[in-house]
Amino acid sequence: MKTFKPAAWLLPQPVLIIGTYNADGTPNAMNAAWGGQWDAHEIFISLGSHATTDNLNRNGEFTVAFATVDTLVASDFVGVVSGRKDPEKMSKTGWKSSKAENVDAPIFDCFPMTMECRIKEKINESETGFYMVAEILSIHCDESYLAEDGRPDAEKMELITFDPIHNGYIRLGSRVGNAFRDGLTLK
Numbered sequence: 001m002k003t004f005k006p007a008a009w010l011l012p013q014p015v016l017i018i019g020t021y022n023a024d025g026t027p028n029a030m031n032a033a034w035g036g037q038w039d040a041h042e043i044f045i046s047l048g049s050h051a052t053t054d055n056l057n058r059n060g061e062f063t064v065a066f067a068t069v070d071t072l073v074a075s076d077f078v079g080v081v082s083g084r085k086d087p088e089k090m091s092k093t094g095w096k097s098s099k100a101e102n103v104d105a106p107i108f109d110c111f112p113m114t115m116e117c118r119i120k121e122k123i124n125e126s127e128t129g130f131y132m133v134a135e136i137l138s139i140h141c142d143e144s145y146l147a148e149d150g151r152p153d154a155e156k157m158e159l160i161t162f163d164p165i166h167n168g169y170i171r172l173g174s175r176v177g178n179a180f181r182d183g184l185t186l187k
Contacts, residue, residue: 008034012161015067015169016045017075019106019114020055022083027097028055031067031079033162040132042120047127055130057142064112069158069171074110076169078146085137102137107173112145112157139159147169 014034020026030052036043044109047053056062067075074093083089097106101118117134124131139152147153160169 008164012170012172013159013164014028015075015162017065017067017071017078017108017111018052019063019065019100020061021059021105022051022055024127027095027107027108028052028083028095029078029090029095029106030083031075032154033164035064038062041136042133043115043117043136044131044133046129046131049127053129054084056119059104061100062068062119063100063103063105063107063114064107064117065108065114065155066072067160068112068173069160070107071110072160072169075160107140111140111142113139113140131140150162 009151014035016032016035017029018032019027019029028051030050032047034047035043038044044065047056049183052062073094077093078089080091081092086092095108095110099105100114100116101106103118105116107114107116116137116138116139120135121133122130123133141152145153145156147156153170154175159172161172162168165168
């Protein structure tokens with residue numbers, strides 16, 4: 001077995017698209033990989049210093065969408081191009097947005113599922129960013145991505161995950177088991 005020095009290799013890493021409004025009211029988005037579920041109704045995201053961080057400091061409300069195979073190029077673009085440096089950043093993505101129902105943030109039309117969130121707590125806030133814990137206020141899912149039971153179908157979404165080891169994106173695969181059930185066969 002080969003041993004490596006500590007690195008940010010926790011797998012899989014989501015490709016989160018954080019939507020906020022700039023001070024002038026225009027939509028902004030960034031790509032963030034370091035996040036996850038905090039508890040049943042909260043998520044956490046680690047953020048550096050970005051235009052999005054400025055927006056969150058001004059207004060603690062945002063949306064989180066999940067990048068897909070179809071949105072990969074533009075999702076990567078909003079991660080490598082700063083809204084501080086390129087005022088045309090969002091027009092280059094081709095994404096259209098509408099105002100979220102419960103928060104003052106944009107929902108982009110090209111993503112299968114989007115969460116509306118509000119910051120609950122900032123941890124270790126400094127000039128380089130912060131960790132945030134946010135409450136999920138609602139979840140929107142395009143009806144074409146619903147399963148027969150009426151709930152979101154992750155397989156239909158063709159979600160991608162960030163590969164921090166080789167700096168790439170990987171399509172998430174198909175269902176291979178049943179949580180809270182398959183393990184019971186070993187009882």
